[in-house]
Amino acid sequence: MECICANGKSIxxxxxxxxxxxxxxxxxxxALDLNWHFGASQKGWTSNALGFxxxxxxxxxxxxxxxxxxxxxxxxxxxHDSHISAKxxxxxxxxxICFFLLLPHSSHLLQLLDVSVFxxxxxxxxxxxxxxx
Numbered sequence: 001m002e003c004i005c006a007n008g009k010s011i012x013x014x015x016x017x018x019x020x021x022x023x024x025x026x027x028x029x030x031a032l033d034l035n036w037h038f039g040a041s042q043k044g045w046t047s048n049a050l051g052f053x054x055x056x057x058x059x060x061x062x063x064x065x066x067x068x069x070x071x072x073x074x075x076x077x078x079x080h081d082s083h084i085s086a087k088x089x090x091x092x093x094x095x096x097i098c099f100f101l102l103l104p105h106s107s108h109l110l111q112l113l114d115v116s117v118f119x120x121x122x123x124x125x126x127x128x129x130x131x132x133x
Contacts, residue, residue, distance in 0.1 A: 001054045011062045014054040018044030048085040074098045
């Protein structure tokens with residue numbers, strides 16, 4: 001799960017690995033040194049539990065304003081089930097996070113990270129892999 005801030009700062013990634021239970025041998029010490037966050041699911045995809053874990057362990061602490069500020073944070077998500085559980089939404093309300101869902105069937109156009117960051121990255125990696133193969 002990835003997230004960036006409107007001010008251009010990034011939030012440490014939450015990597016979801018495929019497996020029943022994660023073991024420390026799956027994670028390099030370099031990733032641990034970067035304070036990346038990890039979770040695991042049977043299929044390697046996000047779930048309600050992992051989405052909530054990301055919200056509580058990554059997004060909230062990394063975007064929380066100073067204690068003397070009541071600033072509202074905006075969190076824009078697609079309509080994936082892991083982003084719209086009652087527990088997820090309640091946490092957002094309780095912690096001054098304005099939760100905004102993208103319109104259904106529009107995320108391929110409106111997910112800015114997919115369009116502006118990951119599409120060019122995927123192309124560059126594919127070119128390098130083709131060259132190496």
